Every structure is written in C-alpha cells, then in structure tokens.
Amino acid sequence: MGLRGRCPACGEGRLFGRFLKPVAACSSCGQPWDGHRADDFPAYIVILLLGHILVPLMIEVNSALSIPLGWQAAIWPTLAAILAVAMIQPVKGAVIAFQWAKRMYGFR
Numbered sequence: 001m002g003l004r005g006r007c008p009a010c011g012e013g014r015l016f017g018r019f020l021k022p023v024a025a026c027s028s029c030g031q032p033w034d035g036h037r038a039d040d041f042p043a044y045i046v047i048l049l050l051g052h053i054l055v056p057l058m059i060e061v062n063s064a065l066s067i068p069l070g071w072q073a074a075i076w077p078t079l080a081a082i083l084a085v086a087m088i089q090p091v092k093g094a095v096i097a098f099q100w101a102k103r104m105y106g107f108r
Contacts, residue, residue: 001093001097002015002090002093002094002095002096002097002098003090003091003093003097004093005089005090005093006093007026007028007029007031007033008031008096008097008100008101009026009029009031009100010026010028010029010031012026012028012029013027013028013029013031014026014027015033015093015096016089016093019089020088020092022034022036022096031100033096034106035105035106036096036099036100036106036107037099037106038092038095038096038099041095042088042092043088045095046084046087046088046091047084049087049091050080050083050084050087054076054079054080054083058072058076
C-alpha cells in the first residue's frame, strides 16, 4: 500500500498530505504516521534504481544511435530528474510501510 500512497495499516486513507510530507495520522483508521524515520533512505534507493535504469539505457542508446554529445547532455539529466521525481514518493511510501510492518523506530 505504501507504494500507492495509501495507509499501510488499512489501505484506505492517504499516506501523504503533500508531495513528500506524510500526514500526521490516517484519516480512516487513525494510525499515526509522524513517528517514521525514513530520513535519506528513499533518496538512496532512488539513486540506486536510477543508476541501474539509466546506465544500461545510455550504453544501449549510444551503441545503437549516434546522438550528438550536446543532445545527450540535455537528454540524460532531464530524464534522470523526471524519473527521480516520479519515483521518490512511492519509494518513500514503501520505506514507511516497511518500517511500520516491522515495527521499527517510531512504530513500536
């Protein structure tokens, strides 16, 4: 449920009030979410995933096509930024859900 931005406890309420700010508590079941300690771990996961997605893609595109260096300097950082923004909220939701499921940190 965390990947979809829903409350891992009940699956009904929203996990995020703003882009990366979790709600204080679930509106459906009342589970408090302000005790999580996701910190920088979601960003590390996104960076790891981006590297595993973009590097092989860059190698394959460069071997198949001869794109000028100037275009590549515009394409790859833009694609990396778009993918990072698209992935960070679901990854943070998954990290919070994992911490809740394992009763880690603020969820004892």
